[in-house]
Amino acid sequence: MARPQSLAEVAQIARTHTADFAMALDEFADEFYLDHGNKPAQQARLDAVPETIGDPRMDAWIGAVGEHFAQRWGLRVPPWTQRKEHFALEQPVFSPDSRALRGVLLVESPPAFRSRLLFTRAEPLKRARFPTGVRPASVALEWPEAAPGSGSST
Numbered sequence: 001m002a003r004p005q006s007l008a009e010v011a012q013i014a015r016t017h018t019a020d021f022a023m024a025l026d027e028f029a030d031e032f033y034l035d036h037g038n039k040p041a042q043q044a045r046l047d048a049v050p051e052t053i054g055d056p057r058m059d060a061w062i063g064a065v066g067e068h069f070a071q072r073w074g075l076r077v078p079p080w081t082q083r084k085e086h087f088a089l090e091q092p093v094f095s096p097d098s099r100a101l102r103g104v105l106l107v108e109s110p111p112a113f114r115s116r117l118l119f120t121r122a123e124p125l126k127r128a129r130f131p132t133g134v135r136p137a138s139v140a141l142e143w144p145e146a147a148p149g150s151g152s153s154t
Helices: 007-016 018-034 039-047 056-072 099-108
Strands: none
Touching: 007 018, 007 056, 018 039, 018 056, 039 056
16 A cells, blocks of 8 residues: 555545554655655645544544644645534543543643644654654743742752
8 A cells, every 4th residue: 555645545544444544644744744845745735635534533633633734834724624523522532542641641732633632742743754853842841930938949
């Protein structure tokens, strides 16, 4: 099977082989990153309108990836990412699904994921092909200074 060249192709793969969704999404991210610096090519990968999959979790991921990649890499957010099908989750989904990490994921999740009840790391699509020389997203957690008389010492 050839690597998906657009999110529309990722959705097509997921519609026929749901077990291949994560791999197809990873391979799409690799292709997207190979076009780093070529904004028209990256935009074309996002603009093709995917059919909905019918699985709220996968549809939410497709919408989140389209919106996030556009925002992250300075592209135009495709209008299809705002379809109601891409916001149909009724319960939050944490990725990775670790109770111990939930607080971190709530803070780090990029807006495109958070708005869809998907909670993940600050750079959810970081792969080996992530462009070199580009600083990965991070979330700085700054703690307030202890109030005088609170008993904390620094």
